[in-house]
Amino acid sequence: MASQPDDEQPEGLSARFFQKLASGVPGVLFTYWLSADHLSHRYPYVSDQVKELFGAEPQKLRENADSVFRVIHPDDTAGVGASILHSAQTLQAWCYRARLRMKNGEYQWYEAHSVPERQSDGSTLWYGQFHNIQHYKELEQHLRDSEAEFSFQAGFQKLIARLSSEFIHLGFGSIDDCIDELLKSIGAFFSVDRAYVYAFSPDLVTMTNTHEWCAPGVPSLMADQQAVPIDDFRWWQQQIRLMEAQSHVVFIEDTADLPSEAGNERALLEQQGVSSMFCVPVRIRGQVMGFFGVDSLSRRSWRRDMADLLIIVSGLLSGALERNRLEEDLLNQSIRDPLTGLHNRRYLMPRLDEILAASNRHGDRFCLAMFDIDHFKRINDNLGHLAGDQVLMRFTDVLLAHTRTTDVVSRFGGEEFLVVFTGVTEREVQTLVMRIMEAVREEEWLVDGKALTVTVSAGAVCVSELTDEPATPEALIARADDRLYQAKDGGRDCLVDASGLSRI
Template identity: 40%
Template sequence: MLPNWLFIVLIPATLMAAVLALILQLRQRHRLADEVQSRTRQLYDERELFRTLSHNTAAGIFIARLHELVAVNPALCEILGRNEDTLIGMDWRALVHPQDRATVEARAAARLRGDRVPARYAIRIIRQDGSPRWVELSAGRVQHHGHPAIIGTLFDINRRYELEQALRHSEAKYRQLVENVNDIIYTVSPEGVLTYVSPNWPELLGHEAETVTGRNIAEFVHPDDLPACMEFLERLYLTGKKQSGIEYRVKHANGTWRWHTSNASPLYGDNGGVEAYVGIARDVTDRKSMEGELLYQLRFTELVADLSTRFVRSYAEDIDSVINDMLARAGRFFGVDRTYFYMFSDDGTTLCNTHEWCAPGVDSMIQKSQAVSLDGYPWWRQRMEALRNRHDVVFIEDVDALPPEAAAEQALLRDQRVRTLYCVPVATPDRVIGFLGFDSLAPRDWRRDQGDLLVVLGNLLAAALARKALEEELRGLSVTDPLTGLFNRRFLRARLVALIEEYERTGRNFCLSLLDLDHFKQLNDEHGHLAGDRALQDFAGILRENHRVFDIVARYGGEEFVVVLVETEMEQARAITSRVLEATREFSFSHDGTVMPLTASAGLADISELPQDQRNVENLLQLADRRLYQAKQKGRDRLVAH
């Protein structure tokens, strides 16, 4: 048993310990309360900060537990076009576009399970007005009130998506344009290396596109056109401006050349310098072919016109030199090696080479081709009979391909080194008198209309020969005017009688112009009769030059002349006669250094204007004479045709 004094000591000590313990406990509670208050204040600040951030961010923020939205921010409300009260508690699946709903739902479930899913991806949501909108969804897994939830953001990318779609559409449209346009689009470096060609290069030029890029344009451009192309690129580089209009030939994969025209513009690099050129090339082969054909036809027409003029202006004694000139010019024009003219004997059994032209280095055959009998060449004789009787053209495309029955002809042509030839008939109104021939000593491609073109020359030669024969015949009949060399009045009347009879029989029309030199008596009085004779001769020359070989040009008497325009209607006759008056007006008539200005007046009549019972030479001449008188009365230097 403890002593009493010990109790007296222990009791105060115990009380003291209890008091101390209570004080310590109270202090701990105050400290805990302060910590709780501090943490509460900190949590409040963090919530306010989160609220401030979520309310002021452009991104839509949401928290979803299972399929239910439990928190949204104003930006989300704006994106979805709905207010907060509508969205809280709403099933978020109803907000996702039906075509994206299954994907979003599957990924949400996977995210809650802790599986890895894409951090962000684009989906479509449905706004309250029913319109779809593209957004970028980003989500993560969190705990919300002790339950697993998803917190996510939505960024409005609708405008960006529309721009991307527009860009993709534009790119697709441009690609479609590039791939389907008939032109070739290309890029080329300043050094001339092709860096891109559009897909239709193979279609137009036969090369696969991948075999073209990386190669220099010099490998494709015709050597003759390459300097111009390089100058074109240099001009692009120096000016830095678009260049256009260059035309050049490009090699096709099959070895042929195609004509292209191109426009090009510079492409600038980041340093501001030209680093490449982009161009558009168009195939203009058809146009160039057409231009070439038109030029060819024009040159041929000029050749025929010039030869016609020479034949008309030449006299019978000059005809041989004009024929030789025609053969030379025709040979050079058509690019053949030998041209020649053969004449038939009256019975058609023999041939005689009367005129020939040979290109430099080509042997002449004219001396070996006199009085050639057709008896030894039966195959050729058949062709000549067809040429004489039916005016057929003889064409041997390849001498080596002649049939066995033409063995003799083949041997002869090989001996003359001929590989291919054309022969066309030369026919006067009553018969074929010979043929015009064109030899090539090398294989060649003739034009499809080659025969037609050569026939034109054959007809021209025939008309000239017929005129020569007629002139020679007329000289014997004394039907020409000795001063001017034109037909005289007697021949004119005889031809008019024949032409009127032909008109009655066939309806073949003709016109007659009566021309008179103005103030001719005054010229004679002032300058003398020799000057007058010179003026008449010069005017006769003008009439010859401005009429066709088959028209009848005659001196009617004094200073009056008559021209019969065969197979001609009034409008054409008017144009021809007006051209004569213009040529007279512009001609420099002179004698002994003295210029004598002259003009002419004309009256024109058409045989069809006369009634049938008045259709004769006198009435036709009187009709033209009355109109000539009217032209004089109206001031001269003019034509009256009605």
Template identity: 40%
Template sequence: MKTASPQRRRVRRPGFILGNGLIMLLLLATVAYGYFGSVTHQAHQAQRGVVGLNHLEYIRAIIEPMQESRGLLTMGRQADASRSGPRLEGRLAAVDQAFASFLEYLAKEQDPLGLAEESGVRHQEWRQLRAAHDYSASERVFEAFTAQIARLLTLHRRVISSSGLDLDPVADTYNLVQILDLLLEMALEPNGQIRALYATLLTAPADDLQMGDRILGRALLLDIVSTRLEHHAAMVLQARPDLAGSLEELFLTLRPTIVQIRDLPAAYYPTAASTPVDAQHFFTAATEIITAGYQLYDKALAAAHDSLEQRRVQAQTTLRRTVPLFLLISLGTLALVGWGLAAWRQHQRDTEDLRRQGFFQALVAETSTRFLQAGTESIDGVINEMLRATGEFFAVDRAYLFRYTTDGEQLNNTHEWCAPGVPPQREQLQKIPVAEFPWWQRKMREHFQAGQIFTIPDVDQMPAEAAAEREKLSSQGIHSLCTIPVAVNQQLGGFVGFDSLRLRPCDEVQTAPRLTMIANLISAGLEREALERELTVNAITDGLTGLYNRRHFFTGLTTQIKEYRRTHKPFALAIFDLDHFKQLNDTHGHLVGDCVLKEFATLLREGFRAFDIVARYGGEEFIVMLIDSDRKAAAAIAQRMLDTTRRHHFACNGESLRITISGGVVDATEITAEKLTPEALVDQADQRLYRAKEAGRDQVIWQEAK
């Protein structure tokens, strides 16, 4: 086959370029049509988004006074009505006025989002609620108003959907709107419910024993929402760095606001003398905090308004300027060919970056949701899955989490993911003494305080003072690594690391924000796990002595009775009471009494076996379930406890006290199977304890009276 000569190729080249130039002109016309259509669509969407934000502003104006009215009504049933009556009427009138303004706005604007009918239904429901005027029971008032607010929150979300504010998850406006929705539904509404519930509890402390649990549930929700708000704030800053100041102000105010409303009930413990006053003071303080929260909402709403307005103006300006620009571009067709190729390549890179960014955002969102849903038994699986996903995303060889021990003197590799073919190291990286690696420890603390990632591009180039660290890393075949400190309760709790078994520099500009998000997610998960464990421990132990509480003891006793019926293995109960404890309290004071109770609890822990269940039954009474022990063996152990207590010197508040105890012992064989219940066993042991008291104290009764 013959080939064309160089001369003939030079002759054809201009025609080749011209032909491609003409094709490019056609492409430009097509692109111009699509581009102008896109810009016009953006302007329309921005305008529709502004309309949606106007709707949100009206709905917010309805919800705020309605929340305060709910609190005043639920509190006012037993409080002094003269204090809240005028204020209540003012807030109810504010709701009426806000509804009227909203409906007037919809009529004036000809219902741009098609929500006039639903808004009218909400208004009609409110009028019916007002007309009923049945405010005799705080619980019904609370439920009725809360249901009405929930329907308004649904309308709030529907406005966001109808106005297209949720269509672009990469845009700053989308994340600002998510912040608005989260603030209203998951921060301000739980705050308002806490305000109403606790004010009711203050005015009628004995009304509802479960109200404290309801308040706690809403307070825990406030801790969870801050993580999701910070995630959306990070997304906003990627698109709008100029909003950094506003968002920083938002969260600097939000965090203390959440802490204040969560901790406020502790400052208003109900007292018999001043319950109404305390309720009024609490309500006023809570209202000030919630008002500050609504000010945050207004700031985020204003930022969203500003963002959409900028997009609308920018789109209109682009339309005015782009027509002559495209005419000029069409005249430079030959140059445009090369530029178009370069632009196409850049577009491919940008598309890939956006794809990776979207994938990472989805990963973060999914992991965040799993952290919120995970219990203490499943959080390890969530962390392992996140390490796998992020390790694959960054294309590293190993991803892991190290955690410091409680005393901060050792490190443990608690979680690890390895790429296929990479040997795991987790088993060999346990109980690592921190003191043996001072350079690493110093660097980790410096980067933790600065909020920066810590990278080692080349392990072989580490400084001489890091010889121990270099040897440890080299022994694992690591050439490059990147780590980020993890905070637990604002302290350095560990770090997340990513290893490469080949030289691979870390792009800190691209990697740092993503690693920070990962570290924040793990930090939030670990803090939530610690909180749940603490709540679990508090639920089953006595706060003063650290022993199991009465409720947990009865749970264990019920289980043991079922086991006894199945296997007939013996077990016994021993109940103890401190002799003359009231006299000791009256003589030496309650602080000394508490000290004696704690020391006696220590004697009980040391005097019984690890698998026996030791609990504080109430006051100065303690109870023990002795597993695999009959009555005679249990009585001997109980007598030994009496002797130990009698000899012990209780050193409390500079005094050395001597006390005695009395006890009663019973075992499961003494009660027939059909009558064997936890209550029957405890009652039998308690009767024998009473006999020991009647017989002169300082003794154990373990048999029936003859």
């Protein structure tokens, strides 16, 4: 068996004096011995603090060092052993950090420093000490966390600034693209599986998924989330009311923990694979119009301030949607007649250009019909302009009831209305116009309790007729207008088209 180092204390120092000296050191002083074959080890000397800190008996450690090695954290054990062997082989100073289990069962970080010395029998003896560095590790972790938090906050602010800039400079009609970019950016930043926007119906009876982003490999739910009835989701209805009243943020940390009254909600979320989610209300002009949300398909730890961060995103989204709504209102005001709600000339002319361009490219058929309410000035003069307004609005209703959504119905000016019938022939447009004239004649016109007889005259033209001149919106309207006046000269309550004058 290999010989072991002498246990005597350094020459000139009594054991009692050396123990007193060691007790003043903030750590554990030791000599550690490892046999040449690395099969046995012990502490020829170790200060008494080892018992106070770890519950290890110094006397037993002089025979075997195993009890100290048993308090090393399992994740650090292999590293400690490897570093000791490396120091023994190279005779380089042994310096290492590891977590040790204290007497109370708590692990704390310690750092060891020692110098190796080769013995005559090939064994190695280290002289050194190890001391507690828990405070420094906590400070190090705090600084690391602070740096990570600073980086996160800076990244979030940069992201919001970029999205804000995009929303500020978005052109009219590009709001959907901007929302899609927001969802993609927020979804990737927070590493969620889905990010989406839902809109409530005005009566809060249904909700519709209007925009959605999904992480790679995550299935989309958008197609199945259109006009979803919420009558059966009682718990969710309560959350909506809280959104309205208190700008409440819905946080479902684990769908399995939803209350019993949310059984339907839990079943739906589990069917969708959702494990946890956040939903934040989206307001437009002070009203909750829907919500912005993120889903996670697996259990995860959310930031404590996640709700606050998503509220910032929701505020950005709300502002962009409100601005877009205002722009839509302003545009509608500029292209719609304020009395009847029909499109006006500002809308009609570029729309006619588009229809005409499609006709030139693809041969699409269409016809124009211009209507004029007969003797409208007499109604205004005898009954007043309010009565005239009522007749205009009632005639608007007749037009809308007898035209299709693909047709363009507009108030051209005064009592004149223009309808663009798409995809029709000359014979077909005659039937459509006569049907409208008949509906006007059969309508019961009562204004302030007085019965009126109201008829209309019309002039119609089809794009296929313009073979002797360039087909332009102006040329088509001029031809329809000319035929309208022929109808009035022909006795009113009739239609003039390419075939001549027709009556019901």
